[in-house]
Amino acid sequence: MTTVETTKTAALEKGTAKGQSVPRKEDRRLVEGQGTFVDDIKRHGMGYLHFVRSPYAHAKLGSIDVSAALELPGVYGTLTGDEVAILTDPFFQIAAPPGAAVKDYALAVGKVRYVGEPVVAVVAETRELARDAAELVEVNYEPLPVLVDARKGQDADAPILHEDCEGNVSYSGVWEWGDLDAAFAEADHVVKISELHFDRFNSTPLETNGALVEFNRGTGQWTIHTNNQFPGFAAIMMGPAMRVGLDKLRIVTQDIGGGFGNKITSHPQLVVCCLLARKLKRAIQWTEWRTDFHQSMSHGNERWFHDTEVAVKADGTLLGFRTKALDDAGAYLRYEPLGGVIWAQVAPGLYRWRNIRLEFTQVMTNKAPVSPNRGYSRMQHLWLTERIIDIVAHELGFDPVEIRKKNYVQPEQMPYETPNGCVYDSGDYPRALDIALDLVGYSGLEERRAEAASRGKLLGLGIGLTLDSGTNNFGQSQLINPDLQFSGNNEVATVKLDIFGEVVVTLGTTPQGQGHETTASQVVADIIGCDVDTVHVRVGHDSYWNSHAGFSGTYASQFAVTGLGAVKGASDMLAVEMKKLASMVFQCSPDDIELADGFARIKGNPEAALPFMALGAIVNANNAGFPEDPPTLNCRFVYRPPFDVPDKETKKGQLTLTYATQIHACIVEVDPETGVYEIVDYAAVDDCGTRINPQIVEGQVMGATAHAIGAAMWETFAYDEDGNLLTPNFYDYHVPHAMDMPPLKTGSIESPSPFTSLGTKGMGEGGGGGIHCVCAALQDALRASGGAIVYDSHNPYHRVWEMLQDPGPSRANVEVSAT
Amino acid sequence: MSEPTTSRTVTVTINGTMVEREVATSKLLVHFLRDDLDLTGTHIGCDTGNCGACTVQVGGEAVKSCMMLAVQADGLDVTTVEGLAGDSGVLTPLQRSFGEHHALQCGYCTPGMLMSATALLEHTPHPTEDEVKVALQGNICRCTGYWNIVEAVVAAGKSGSA
Amino acid sequence: MLLREVEYARPASIDEAIRLLAEHDGARALAGGQTLVNVMKARAASPDVLVDLADLAELRTISFSADQSALEIGAMVTSSQIVGSSEVEVARPILAEVASTIADLQVRNRGTIGGNICVNDPTNHFPPLLVALGASMTIQGRDGERTVSAEEFFLGVYFTAVGEGELLTRISVPTRSAGTGDAMTGITLGAHGTYIVSAAASVGSVGVRIAIGCVSSVPERATAMEQQLVGGDYSDAAVKAAAAGLGASLDPPSDVHAAADYRRHLAEVSAVRAVLQAAERARG
Ligand SMILES: Cc1cc2nc3c(=O)[nH]c(=O)nc-3n(C[C@H](O)[C@H](O)[C@H](O)COP(=O)(O)OP(=O)(O)OC[C@H]3O[C@@H](n4cnc5c(N)ncnc54)[C@H](O)[C@@H]3O)c2cc1C
Ligand code: FES
């Protein structure tokens, strides 16, 4: 049974579009099959691109012979790494030394470093032919030893991926706040956990990456139709590498079939398309295949936590922890090592401990490059903090609910400054937890446990949280590389009133299902006094529109703050201009004008009303004899959150603006004979401040929940010792299907953010809550059968069975000492 | 007598219109629809027949058009998402229900979902939640977690015909 | 996603299909295409000629043998057809029960029982089931027909008794008599997903037949376990005792979904569960 129950606690504002679940504007075209996704775009004479990819995880590249491919009728041309090395410079590296020395090109140069790495590009008249020709390309590889396990990356005999880096470490740093020695001296118990592992997976959007790229020889400009979700980032990676200014790169997006962060780092492939469009004088079409996506695109960060020590008082008060994080970046640093700082946005999780030390080391391996994935880098860290809580509770005999409530940051402490200077803006974690527990049927837990036992099943309850830090301060990048010149954040919107009174909105964002056209319309409609249906939001991003800035895109839970902040700013400006224009016509003060129902009218005199169409026509088409300084009715606003650069010495500062939370709780039943388990109840309670469109918010919570359940139970990017991906398709990489989903109950509370103009908080990433609570529930269930400690984020049936068979190894992972 | 060839003329009735084309025998139905006929509502989400984004109806049954050659559709009726509302532009109750229940986010899986669910509603006009899940088991959605999709199909069944 | 060039023919009769298969090197029968087209997309195999069986109506029927002792299922019968068949419901309902859990509706609408067993993927549903049910397969070539038992039929992955230039035409499954009960169970990757281990059992008057899937390249008969159960004691304890040692007798593969040891264990658990359920059904 699927139950969706929403506990509505916030009153909706009456008569306004905001806060209502208005139908999505996007839906009509999408249910009719009339969306425009990147593979739908065609051009006369376009050539289809197919990549020849490396079958080796690590090899020296010898000679490459494309002649047989070129001879095939219908083949337009090829591109090799040698050409790329001449035509472009390596991509800019975010890392400071040693990672700074990585040389990353659009195609492999000199060496290949993971299975599936693009080596040669072939372009032909048809998709089939491009693939046929690719098979004729001869590449000589000289295989090298392979590094798969990041834990061996610093061994003396470890194969070295990037010789220029003199080792495999891309970034390392120590992050310490508070007084660890004092905390451990004060502690009554120290709980030590020798190793925890957060697994490698990603959100696998249903649409893979792609592009249709045209080159205009007259102007030297490329038009790049793509589904890249962060064009601002793609442009600053591509421009310098291609030795062109950003005005030469027109990036256009339309409908995007899911992103989840996995479509941020397609810039290498886009560069290949650009070079070929210029070389072959024709439009280039590239659509990534599912297998290619799995093998090469944007895996989530795999992370180990070693030698974790937790300082706990006898009454359950958590004082602090120290740990060593080992992050596996894969073969190239495409967005990394930003994962080395992003976790710090949520350093203490939801808890009040003030003493934290984390030694972060990131290692490169012969696996697909990692890049952002829903919940990027925070999910791994929050999993650690939740694991710590449940392991401490398990070992010291605390109730997992009580120890959470005791240590949660309390609502009256909001806004709460964390030990590293981040500010949790608002929230009520204990209340959200109570609602989640209620929805999942916590009060009857022990009876249910007994009833399940009578059927031979082990039942367990688990709690997990997501702290969805949104609206990045890009200044945090300077904490891993002090020389970087990034800080703050921005997003742009333009709102204009056109001749016939149409309200037209352009955004810099690149939505992939988050309904920006709808929520932006809601905000605009309320401010300028019109119906949501009369607001036209242009689909997608186009860098020709002048409605973008350096950080434009859709990523990292920020639209409700940055995007809508920009929309609100531009709408406020337009409202002022409209009132001014109407006041000129009516010869009154702008203060006497109100905007409502599609009219600018004199307050208290409904007869004196100008329809929007009249305002639009006057400015745009009937302006002779108009007074000086007329309004333009075309307003551009750049939203910029109020950030300072964090302190590089203390590593303290406000890393993000808002903190949405989700508390997840679930109940699992384990079959002790096989390790097979089922989630029998699930609840997710969301608090993302003011909700513009509750239905869209709930949809995001559901999606994040499904991703987390998939990652907890089935989804893993597993490699063999030769560096072959064992799960390169949806057979072996099983994602949840309709019948796999547990019954879900959702609830919500609204704690408006004091830091944003609409009270909203970014949300949508919400990664991980389900992973944490499934781990906790399994550990709770296994308590009655050997008491294994759950040490991995990914728990397929065989791992659960192993923990049941022999809980010893997992238990040996944990040690408790009194001080 | 039928001797092997590498291309054939096929006659297919697509969304009610008869189409006659010469196609390569190696061409998949999904590429015939998308590339040759410009019916780009039918999507591709995998290489292995798992995802269902390419689902269309052939001869009244839901099938995955990436595991069928275009020549295998010769002489058959094919319905794609573009054929649901048809030229009238009036959405089916199922299409409306998807919007009402927020059963789509990015919309990439949606055409396939609609085709599977339409086939279900034709056979089983008032499906239960479990019947809906079974009918949609071959369609992957990465955005919604399925709950709203299942709800939308059940509701469309309650509201009457597909 | 893209196939190599391939020749295609669509014969109107079985004889013509056999002639085409025999005359062309590298010719392959095309049934539902739910495996073959995928294999060709991956270019893991590239037949030169496809002989589409779609128009062979006589391969699409489900009927009874002359003496009513067997259900005769044409090779081109789809899983969906089996699920909806009244003959199957009466004569051997386990076939429909199992068919209804294969993959998903779209795959069942096109995938055929003939294709399913000719592929003989170790994770497929029908091979172990048909071994447990004591089915037989009829193969037709230029020289006429022959019939082999299910155990003789399965020779390896993608390798069966169907030789070059031959066609599997039908599968005969003994009809259920009073006192028989069938069951199939196992562990899958997600609901209706790929089997990690499967077990099928059929309890009848002469004892029980048990076949295990996913543990080798062909369905494995659990003969020792069958022997121990000849006495007809299908109590919990007896069945569990009979299964002891089954795992150790197997040499299953290790892969990303299960290590060999886990498969051995699951084989025992699944065999026990299948036999217990089959026995319960046999009791009626
Ligand atoms: C996503 C997905 C998941 C699946 N999961 C499962 C599963 O969990 N369990 C399961 O049992 N099945 C599964 N299948 C397989 C499916 O059920 C079909 O049984 C299978 O694809 C083969 O049947 P087909 O009719 O499609 O054969 P085809 O693909 O057309 O043919 C397969 C092979 O058999 C040969 N062949 C077919 N018919 C004959 C004949 N009459 N005589 C001689 N040779 C013949 C062909 O030449 C070819 O080599 C899955 C398929 C897909 C796409
Ligand atoms: S494209 Fe995935 S099943 Fe057809």
Ligand code: FES
């Ligand atoms: S709505 Fe995006 S895949 Fe379903």
